[in-house]
Amino acid sequence: MTFLLSVMLWAQEVDSSGPPAYIRMTQDVMDAPVHRHDWSGPLRHARNEAVFVFGLMYWVYKNFISSQDIDSCVFTPSCSTYMILAIQKHGVFIGFLEGMDRLTRCSPFANGHYPINPQARKYEDPVD
Amino acid sequence: MKSGRFLSIIYSLLALTLQAQDVAGTERLADTFMRRGQYETAFKYYQRAFFFASKDKAPELYGKMGESSLMAGKYDFARQYFHKAQQIEQNDSLRAEWFLKKITAVVLQKRFKLALLEMLNYRGPLLPHQRVYAEYLKGLSYFGMEKFDLAHRHFEAALPPGDTLARQRLDRLFRRKNLMRPNPATAKWMSMFVPGAGQIYAGDWKNGLNSFFLNGLLAYLILRDAYTYSFWDSFAGIFPWLQRYYTGGYQRAEKIAKQRRKEKRARVFRRTYDLIFSSSANTQTE
């Protein structure tokens, strides 16, 4: 029975060829993966035409303008993302107002009023 | 795939009822999981074996716990387990084995300086295939610290002694062109003079043209506003934006060049790995 079992288990095992696995793991130590962002989410999931227009503006802004900017927003998510999320959540008018308010809050005075997100090294201020 | 997993569960249960009763059986079961690539489960069973085993089994089980955590991607645990195994192991060659695996875990955490420090302080004897791997690890650490001459030397020492062809290939891989270009400082200065030029130099046409046209548009708006209204109007209204995107442009150029250079270096490193471990003399590394 033990023999049978061991043969069965052999039939399940992973192929192994070349150097051992822990050595094979070292070959991608130097890799530098790039984070490719896709900004078309709000565009594709727009509820109505007005949200679609804002989604399009967001897509253009993120791809061609924000991508050339210095990293100046003090919050995560950034102000543009905040506005589009708010528009998705509360509709065009209220969402737009929330976004404008967020722009005025995005200044060095935010210091001390918000919790810090250690990964992004920014103040955390999600849409609510 | 799904049926395979289902069957493996059934057989692991079977194995559980039949053989894994004592320490040796538990360890064997864990070995099986390890060979099948179920590292988390293997770790659990090694831990169980370790908990009930006698003292003399400790180094081996520490090592195996280290191996399973290493394969599961928990490098910090792996490093600590290998370190313990190395400290209490009596057999010289096994101690070297645990040591090299510990360094592997450190290197996978990208703590190259620490890895090098430990390697240079190690005084134990090494078997031939261990020496090859040790040289490779030293080369890797120097490579990670961007000391490419030293990395080159150690990688060369890891190649099989008579293989001149591999040596020539290594020399070709380690030319300056492959490791130092594109230069981030050059990219930055180019973008300072002509917005977008640095990005194009680094090979990123999309961002290069984007930056060029954006800055061009803003400059045009400034001139137009200064003409229709006044210099101060355009200075207060639009100049801050130009300054932002101009600064952003050359900062991004530097970043892009750095990223491209990193990718190139990663390619060089992968080829070096292939050279060392695909050459026939080095395949029996264990």
Place this chain on the structure above:
Amino acid sequence: MKIRWIRRFVWLVLLAGVGATAQEKPAADSLSPTKDSLVSKPVKENLFDAAHSRRFADYLFRTGQYDYATEEYQRVAFLQPADAYPRIQIVKAQEGKKDYYRALGYFEMFFPHFDTLQVPYQKEAVKLYVLNGEYATARKRLWASRLDTVRKHTLDLGITLLEKKWKDGLEQYRRRENILRDPVFHQFGLVAQRRLEHRNKSPLLAAGLSAVVPGLGKVYTKDYGDAFMSFLFVGLNAWQAWRGFRKQGVRSVHGWIFAGFGVSFYLGNVWGSAKAAKRYNRKLDKAATDEVRAVFEYNL
């Protein structure tokens, strides 16, 4: 690729073989000690029995490996169904992971009859209901339990505070302030007092103030930096719009763009002031409830 097919073939053969042997197995006469039976039944210690598993599970629990510990305790619970220890340990392992939802699920599954439970288990149940936000059930269970009366009053006060009924809480505290000697009771009383020292800000008033002077609502909610910024944003945009309109009349593109921004910032600031007031109140509430919740979480 080839080796995979060979393995599949081996699988098939072996499965067929196992099926065949299972059928033709004769009834074993266990009285005759053959050589075979001696080999196949060696006396080994069994690491997977209840006692071993329990020791190992305790070790896993102590070292914070709560997922593994849960599995081990489940084995022990299966092997010793009469023992409550492994089951309460499973619940505690979920608490160790701060997964109170699952902890409550396990608890309700393992201990369905609340009235028959021992006092520490009843306390555990109350704690889990509170941490899951089910305050009504928690209060019902609390008064149905066999905890001593002082503790009951204390925890009841805690639940009232977690429901954010600060005034009720303070009243509840004043009524028994001189009778009860529980330090936690007095701590809760202080929390209620401290919360009521700060008055809530009215969102409506904040919005109104900002509608009159941009930024004034944020001065009211004590966000002075934001107030300054909104005043600056609205003011600068309005000024630029005015300049544009003055030079070129209503045909001024410059004027319309800045007017648009100015109005947007103005309305955004009115909305944002109301939100700032709400956030101000929420912050005060959170500071108070966090203190109460910490008592339930770690000090019960």
